[in-house]
Amino acid sequence: MQALVVCGDDSECVRFVADHPDPTAAPGEVLIRVALAGVCATDLEIVRGYMHFAGVMGHEFVGTVVDGPEHLAGRRVVAEINCVCGQCDLCRHGLSNHCPNRTVLGIAGRDGAFAEFVAVPARNCHIVPDTITDQQAVFTEPLAERRVAVDELVTAVYPLAQGVEALAAAARPEHIKVLLQPGVA
Numbered sequence: 418m419q420a421l422v423v424c425g426d427d428s429e430c431v432r433f434v435a436d437h438p439d440p441t442a443a444p445g446e447v448l449i450r451v452a453l454a455g456v457c458a459t460d461l462e463i464v465r466g467y468m469h470f471a472g473v474m475g476h477e478f479v480g481t482v483v484d485g486p487e488h489l490a491g492r493r494v495v496a497e498i499n500c501v502c503g504q505c506d507l508c509r510h511g512l513s514n515h516c517p518n519r520t521v522l523g524i525a526g527r528d529g530a531f532a533e534f535v536a537v538p539a540r541n542c543h544i545v546p547d548t549i550t551d552q553q554a555v556f557t558e559p560l561a562e563r564r565v566a567v568d569e570l571v572t573a574v575y576p577l578a579q580g581v582e583a584l585a586a587a588a589r590p591e592h593i594k595v596l597l598q599p600g601v602a
């Protein structure tokens with residue numbers, strides 16, 4: 418599959434890979450075909466070595482579940498980015514925010530959404546109502562994080578294959594919100 422991959426050191430090495438292995442959904446996870454993904458400031462930090470994250474970047478996205486339980490299969494979803502184990506003592510006692518096995522999509526220990534497919538825990542998914550477009554839904558995570566009015570954002574959509582150029586565009590000071598679209602030429 419197509420993917421935008423970062424090396425995890427401070428060499429600012431990020432590259433588009435046309436034939437990255439597809440992710441597989443572990444038990445309790447779903448496989449999502451990414452429709453649109455958003456570039457945010459955290460991604461630009463990651464390119465510079467933040468978190469020493471190595472792998473597929475990206476945590477803001479909307480997509481369709483291609484493999485998962487019945488209530489999610491075929492549905493358009495967004496996903497929470499913090500992935501917890503659900504099984505350790507802290508998770509069992511409702512303290513999953515402190516789960517020692519926690520991974521974060523495209524940020525820590527787990528491949529992200531700048532790719533054609535991403536695997537996330539089923540419990541992280543939220544179904545997107547039909548009345549909300551992909552371009553609106555992709556802002557769910559940044560909106561949950563801090564209040565921004567979608568209408569105030571100027572967006573530029575790049576094919577994922579131009580992901581490196583898109584990251585450069587996102588780093589410019591005009592505050593253009595850059596979106597990535599996998600699977601298109």
Ligand SMILES: [Zn+2]
Binds near residue numbers: 459559
């Ligand atoms: Zn973000």
Ligand SMILES: [Zn+2]
Binds near residue numbers: 501507508518
């Ligand atoms: Zn846990």
